[in-house]
Amino acid sequence: MVPYGNLLLLAFTLFLMGAVCAVARRNLLMILIGVEIMLNAAGMAFVGASLKWQLLDGQAFVLFIFAVAASEVAIGLALIVYSRRRTGSVDADHYNLMKG
Amino acid sequence: MKSYLFLLLLFPFAGGLILAVVGRYLPRRIAEWIACSSVLGSLLMAILAFGAAGGKRYLLTLLEWIRVGDFSASMSVYYDPLAAIMALMVTFVSSLIHLYSVSFMRNDRDYVRYFSYMNLFVFSMLVIILADNLVFLYLGWEGVGFCSYILIGFWYSDVVNATAGRKAFILTRIGDVALGVAIALFFLLLDQFSIFAINAKAPSLSVGTATLLGLLLFWGAVGKSAQLPLVVWLPDAMAGPTPVSALIHAATMVTAGAYLLMRLFPIIALSPTTLLTIATVAAFTGLFSALAALGQKDIKRILAYSTISQVSYMFLGVGAGDVAAGMYHLLSHAFFKALLFLGAGCIIQALHEEHDIFKMGNLRRRLPVVFWLFLAGALSLAAIPPFGGFFSKDRILLSTFSHPEPIYKVLALIGEIGAVITVLYTFRMFFVAFLDRPSVPEGFEKKDLKIPKFMGWVNLPLAILALLAATLNLPGSFGGNEWLAHYMASLPGGVPPYSAPSGLEWMMEIGSGLLNIGLLVVAYLLYRPPIRERLHKLLFSGFYLDRLYQIALVEPYQKLAKVFWLNIDEGVVDNRFDAAGNTFRSFSFGLQRWTTGRLSTYLKMLFLGFTAIVSALALGWYYLR
Numbered sequence: 001m002v003p004y005g006n007l008l009l010l011a012f013t014l015f016l017m018g019a020v021c022a023v024a025r026r027n028l029l030m031i032l033i034g035v036e037i038m039l040n041a042a043g044m045a046f047v048g049a050s051l052k053w054q055l056l057d058g059q060a061f062v063l064f065i066f067a068v069a070a071s072e073v074a075i076g077l078a079l080i081v082y083s084r085r086r087t088g089s090v091d092a093d094h095y096n097l098m099k100g
Numbered sequence: 101m102k103s104y105l106f107l108l109l110l111f112p113f114a115g116g117l118i119l120a121v122v123g124r125y126l127p128r129r130i131a132e133w134i135a136c137s138s139v140l141g142s143l144l145m146a147i148l149a150f151g152a153a154g155g156k157r158y159l160l161t162l163l164e165w166i167r168v169g170d171f172s173a174s175m176s177v178y179y180d181p182l183a184a185i186m187a188l189m190v191t192f193v194s195s196l197i198h199l200y201s202v203s204f205m206r207n208d209r210d211y212v213r214y215f216s217y218m219n220l221f222v223f224s225m226l227v228i229i230l231a232d233n234l235v236f237l238y239l240g241w242e243g244v245g246f247c248s249y250i251l252i253g254f255w256y257s258d259v260v261n262a263t264a265g266r267k268a269f270i271l272t273r274i275g276d277v278a279l280g281v282a283i284a285l286f287f288l289l290l291d292q293f294s295i296f297a298i299n300a301k302a303p304s305l306s307v308g309t310a311t312l313l314g315l316l317l318f319w320g321a322v323g324k325s326a327q328l329p330l331v332v333w334l335p336d337a338m339a340g341p342t343p344v345s346a347l348i349h350a351a352t353m354v355t356a357g358a359y360l361l362m363r364l365f366p367i368i369a370l371s372p373t374t375l376l377t378i379a380t381v382a383a384f385t386g387l388f389s390a391l392a393a394l395g396q397k398d399i400k401r402i403l404a405y406s407t408i409s410q411v412s413y414m415f416l417g418v419g420a421g422d423v424a425a426g427m428y429h430l431l432s433h434a435f436f437k438a439l440l441f442l443g444a445g446c447i448i449q450a451l452h453e454e455h456d457i458f459k460m461g462n463l464r465r466r467l468p469v470v471f472w473l474f475l476a477g478a479l480s481l482a483a484i485p486p487f488g489g490f491f492s493k494d495r496i497l498l499s500t501f502s503h504p505e506p507i508y509k510v511l512a513l514i515g516e517i518g519a520v521i522t523v524l525y526t527f528r529m530f531f532v533a534f535l536d537r538p539s540v541p542e543g544f545e546k547k548d549l550k551i552p553k554f555m556g557w558v559n560l561p562l563a564i565l566a567l568l569a570a571t572l573n574l575p576g577s578f579g580g581n582e583w584l585a586h587y588m589a590s591l592p593g594g595v596p597p598y599s600a601p602s603g604l605e606w607m608m609e610i611g612s613g614l615l616n617i618g619l620l621v622v623a624y625l626l627y628r629p630p631i632r633e634r635l636h637k638l639l640f641s642g643f644y645l646d647r648l649y650q651i652a653l654v655e656p657y658q659k660l661a662k663v664f665w666l667n668i669d670e671g672v673v674d675n676r677f678d679a680a681g682n683t684f685r686s687f688s689f690g691l692q693r694w695t696t697g698r699l700s701t702y703l704k705m706l707f708l709g710f711t712a713i714v715s716a717l718a719l720g721w722y723y724l725r
Contacts, residue, residue: 023703031699092699 007048015041028083028090032076039069101152102160105177108145108187109162109226111138116219123212135215136198139222143191150184155587157181159232159296166235170291178232178296181588182362182427186229189431190352193438194222196558197347200442203555204343204449214254214341221247225352229359234283234293237360241279241324244353245272251348252340264339271333275323279360282316295363299592302366313367314374318381321357325411328385332646334408338400342445345400350407350437355430358414362423366592369421376507379419379500383511386412386518393525398455399444402529406481407437409518410489413496416515420508422499423592424585429492431584432569436480436488439562442555443474447533450551460533469556471534476563482526483519484620485613488569493519494609502604516612523616527623 018037025031043062050058084090115138123131163175177183198218205211224247227240246269253265287293289309290301302310321327326334337349348354361368361378368374386409393405410433417426448455450467464471480488497519501512572584694705 019707023700023707026700031703095697095699097697 004048004052008045011041011045011048014038014044026091026093028080028092031092032073032080035076036069036073039065039072101149101158101179102162104145104149104152105158105160105179105230106162108142108149108191109177109223109230111141111145112219112223112226114138116216116223119212119216119219123216128211131212131215132202135219136195136202138219139191139195139198142222142226143188143195146184146187146191149179150188153179153184155181155590157590159294165233171287173233173235173293175236176232176294177230178294179230180591182359182423182591183229185427185431185584185587186359187226189434190222190225190229193351193434193562194218194225194347196562197343197351197438197442200346200445200555200558201341201343203552203558204341204445206552208341210254214251217247217250217254218344218347221251221348221353225356228356232295234286234295234298236293237295238279238283241276241356244348244356245269245276245324248272248337248348248353251344252337254340254344258339261339264333264336268333268337271330272323275320275330275357278316278323279320282313282320285313285316299364299366302370305367305370307371310367310370311373314371315377317361317364317368318374318378321360321415322381323357324360325354325357325415326408327357327412327415328381328388329645331385331389331408332649335396335401335404338398338404342400342441342448345404346438346441346445349404350441351434354407354411355414355434358411358418358426358430361415361418362426365418365423368418369592372505375419375421376505377419378415379508379511382412382415382419383514383518385409386416387514387521390518390521390525394521394528397458399447399457399460399529399533400441400455402457402525403437403440403444406522406525409522410437410481412518413493413515416500416511417496419511420496420500420503422496424588425492425495425499427588428572428584429489429496431572432480432488432492432566435562435569436477436566439473439559439566440477440481442559442562443470443477446470446551446555447474449555457529457533463534467551467556469553473556473559473563474530474534476567478526478530480566480569482523482616482620483612484523484616485609486570488566490613490616491570491609494612497612498605498608501608519612520615520619523619524623527620531624 015038018034018039018041020034021037022031022034025034043065046058046061046065048058050056050062080090083095087094115134118134119131123134126134158179159176160179161174161176165175166173198215201214201218205214208214221244224240224243228237228244229240231237231240249265249269252268253262256262256265283293286298289305290298292298292301305313323330334349334354338345340349368378389405389408389412393402393409396402396405410429414426414430414433417423417429447460447463447467447470450470451460454460476487480490483490483493497512497515500508500515503509694701
């Protein structure tokens with residue numbers, strides 16, 4: 001059996017990669033993918049915890065995360081498509097209407 | 101009875117309200133009609149109430165007003181012979197003045213504002229007269245002050261008028277504070293606002309307390325009635341339209357102070373100190389303002405100073421403990437002074453806003469109606485026997501003289517000197533303005549002196565009353581029956597405390613009568629040639645009292661205000677606030693740089709912040725476990 005520490009390490013790495021992807025990339029699609037990876041990393045940590053303590057709560061939580069991720073992708077993609085149509089760009093830096 | 105008094109107050113209030121709200125949309129005739137008929141209705145109600153009461157007293161609550169715990173103030177009225185006579189006088193004089201105003205204001209476009217404030221003034225004045233509850237009275241007291249302020253500055257586009265209005269407002273406020281304190285003290289000491297109950301409980305007060313209350317009331321009355329040292333606002337108040345001066349600053353409002361003291365006489369009478377203070381201040385005010393009137397050129401200012409002087413005789417009557425005498429003089433003064441002012445209004449309008457009596461002359465031929473009316477007023481004011489003011493002024497001086505304290509003899513003498521000067525200044529004004537003079541200014545004869553006939557004739561009732569005012573209370577020695585004194589006998593102070601021997605009464609009446617007639621001749625001889633320059637200047641400026649106040653009070657105050665403004669307000673308060681504001685400003689400029697508008701920056705910040713929070717929580721959990 002894989003020790004829980006290793007699993008957490010993997011989840012942490014995955015989360016960090018997702019976060020870096022979300023922050024560093026300028027493409028909206030890549031940011032969305034980064035967010036997805038982060039969600040899945042969190043899900044992995046939950047599954048591992050569920051195994052370690054033999055409780056089903058962690059797995060139930062993962063189901064919720066799937067639902068959130070799916071709906072997020074659905075709405076996020078729709079927004080990206082719409083934004084691209086409006087501005088002709090998927091570069092995040094072009095969206096600077098919020099600049100103070 | 102209740103409905104009479106209720107309507108008495110309601111008519112002018114409703115008139116003022118209607119005019120203020122919809123007056124602009126009404127035709128001029130209808131607006132004027134509303135204004136006059138509301139006051140005439142009030143007069144009718146005053147007559148009916150007078151008839152129905154028949155000398156009895158009524159204590160009625162018209163409306164509930166405020167009720168919080170122990171504190172309750174209702175709109176209640178206390179109708180006694182004093183209030184009855186005063187209400188009759190005020191509604192009568194103001195009815196005539198409203199009618200007169202219709203003519204006087206015929207070319208003024210702001211007639212709606214004028215009439216609505218006039219009606220409101222009549223209402224407030226009637227509140228003062230009738231109110232039983234002191235808080236209700238204070239409402240009227242401030243109401244007349246406000247209307248007076250508005251109407252003095254009626255032609256507000258001229259800065260001088262607006263300033264005069266402000267001056268009157270501020271100076272009367274100095275007195276009003278004392279009245280407010282007195283009202284609060286009454287509640288504190290007696291748990292009462294009701295004048296009736298206060299007068300009934302008055303003997304339970306100690307002399308010291310009564311002195312304090314009396315002096316506070318007197319100080320309030322001094323402000324309203326323009327006695328020393330707060331005289332300076334009244335001459336300036338002549339900036340308003342002349343009917344306003346006649347109604348507010350001669351016949352009614354300025355007598356409110358004297359009336360207040362008569363109304364609360366049991367409190368005043370408890371303390372000999374208060375009475376002596378009142379009498380002393382009154383005597384000196386009378387002399388002072390009579391002298392000042394002697395030096396004025398402006399016809400309205402002469403009348404203003406003479407008003408101050410005449411009101412001081414009413415105070416002298418109160419100070420001598422003879423309320424009936426004060427009231428007698430108040431009535432005759434109201435008639436002849438309103439008459440003189442309205443006459444002056446006719447002259448001023450006929451001469452195209454000319455106020456200087458030395459630029460008038462020959463008016464006897466040019467304005468014959470006004471001449472006769474003015475003569476009636478002048479005879480009464482100068483107390484030439486047997487007209488108007490003669491008996492009332494004499495009764496006051498007699499009461500003062502027969503007071504057992506020796507100091508009152510001196511005060512009576514000062515009052516008599518003031519009365520003598522009254523003859524001089526009255527007929528100086530009269531002779532200079534009306535008689536033929538060789539040195540009439542050029543072009544004067546060609547001026548067109550047209551005024552509406554109505555403006556003259558409306559004064560006729562006033563002239564008759566001014567001349568016949570003596571019959572209200574003709575002393576027994578002249579075959580009269582002292583009607584007013586009998587009517588008021590049931591009131592506190594209605595009967596003079598010290599009766600004079602009839603020999604003294606005769607002597608004084610004949611003496612002062614002859615003196616006054618003699619001085620009338622002197623005035624005639626004196627006021628043909630120009631008077632001496634220096635004395636004239638001193639008297640003209642009202643003994644430089646204005647100037648003294650300017651130097652002693654206004655200028656230090658202005659300097660202090662400037663120090664506060666530049667060094668404290670701007671130097672300390674404003675600068676501190678500016679510094680604080682600048683700190684926040686630079687802080688937010690720093691923060692502004694973070695708002696790049698880039699999504700990735702926000703995300704970075706989000707992660708950093710989140711990481712910091714989670715790390716802190718983890719560390720805390722680790723170490724505190």
